[in-house]
Amino acid sequence: MxxxxxxxxxxxxxxxxxxxxxxxxxxxxxxxxxxxxxxxxxxxxxxxxxxxxxxxxxxxxxxxxxxxxxxxxxxxxxxxxxxxxxxxxxxxxxxxxxxxxxxxxxxxxxxxxxxxxxxxxxxxxxxxxxxxVSGYATFEELDVYVHGSAAVIGLQMLPILGTIVPRAEAEPAAAALGVAFQITNFLRDVGEDLDRGRLYLPSDELAAFGVDRELLTWCRRTRRHDRRVRRALAHLVAHTRAIYRRAAPGVAMLEPVSRACIACAFRLYRGILDEIEAADYDVLHRRVTVSNRTRAAVAGPGMLRAVLARARS
Incomplete structure (x- = not known):
């Protein structure tokens, strides 16, 4: 060990x-x-x-x-x-x-x-x-899945992190952050999920841009790019950013010694969306990641804040 x-x-x-x-x-x-x-x-x-x-x-x-x-x-x-x-x-x-x-x-x-x-x-x-289940028609359908796969992770974490407000008050933001992380993963891993026979992006959201599973599969198989796919993914990235905004107030509700941890995870996961944009939404042919330099730039100040918070407590 x-x-x-x-x-x-x-x-x-x-x-x-x-x-x-x-x-x-x-x-x-x-x-x-x-x-x-x-x-x-x-x-x-x-x-x-x-x-x-x-x-x-x-x-x-x-x-x-x-x-x-x-x-x-x-x-x-x-x-x-x-x-x-x-x-x-x-x-x-x-x-x-x-x-x-x-x-x-x-x-x-x-x-x-x-x-x-x-x-x-x-x-x-x-x-x-x-x-x-291999796909979801709407965000309402997907919400059933992400409640169990992601929202509850945030709820499980709260007792460990501790809060300065009644736990019930912090739960909506904690659940939203779990969902934001999960949908970020869905966007990053579209290609790999297609290989598993699954598509987590709601079909009605994709259809609004002329995209369906067949087009995504064809693009992945042929390594081609399609303007419609880029537009659909840009829309879903914007949707996910809105979830991060709903989750953001929850960081200040945590005990001071826990805030640096969640703030770091928040910035790094949200940074994946930045990397998806920087890659021109090419998530079908590669797995977008946050660079080690960015990780260090986020974690370094976070470590200092964590040490100071522990000293104060």
Whole structure:
């Protein structure tokens, strides 16, 4: 285990060897797969980081069941795996035994921070939708999916981050930020999602610009560009920016020691939209990312603000 991981677990008062191993597994998943999120998590006080790793590790584990491009198992088999994980999740949240590291850490985190178990059940319901639903006609339909896949992530995080206002007052902004992150991912990953047989961008929004799944698939396959696709994506980027604006007031509602973390994640994820624009909306042929230079430029001042906030507290 890296020394940083040991220090985090020590600060959190997690001493049981099995529990430490479970949290370490989740931290490893966050470090390997959630570069932006992992960087932002480093801005939290050490004692709060393991809980965030547990949330990410569990979400990543479930997501890999349905989204691994190298996994050619039929949808029915993946659905069965999601159902089995959901059943084991409910047992773990109720205090039952499990041998899955991500569930051991998650159940401990849910207990420590009194996180509503319904958020995890809603998340799993959306994961199962990925084995059944390949597209969404409207944003209203998509909202059902993103509530479980994204909004509840923001709600799970709130008890860990802490708020200076009643939690219920901060929940709408927290949920909106989770949705903004998710739709940003949808825009960045359009091509990869098409390869999985899914399209998360609402078909009526695309149709307004003369775009449909067939055109997107043709553009990806032939590596061609189409003006209609660019216009549709520009519209959806603007829509997503509006969600970030709704989420922005939530940062000031958090405890001071947590603000730098979420502000960093906010700026980096919103920066993906800037990169999509800079790439002329070419998300069908490559995966747009925020540069390491930009990450450092955002995280550096964030680290200073985090240290000052901890000193004041």
């Amino acid at each position: 890296p020394s940083a991981g040991r220090a985090e677990l020590d600060a959190a008062g997690i001493t049981d060897p099995g529990l430490r191993a479970a949290y370490s597994r989740c931290r490893d998943l966050n470090a390997r797969h959630g570069r932006t999120y992992f960087l932002a998590t480093r801005l939290l006080p050490r004692e709060r980081r393991p809980a965030v790793h547990a949330l990410y590790g569990f979400a990543r584990h479930a997501d890999e069941i349905v989204d691994d491009l190298g996994d050619q198992r039929p949808a029915e088999e993946k659905a069965a795996l999601i159902d089995a994980l959901s059943a084991e999740l409910e047992i773990a949240l109720a205090g039952g035994a499990t041998d899955q590291a991500v569930l051991i850490a998650l159940a401990d985190t849910a207990h420590r921070y009194d996180i509503d178990g319904r958020h995890f059940i809603d998340f799993m319901r959306s994961m199962r939708m990925d084995t059944q």
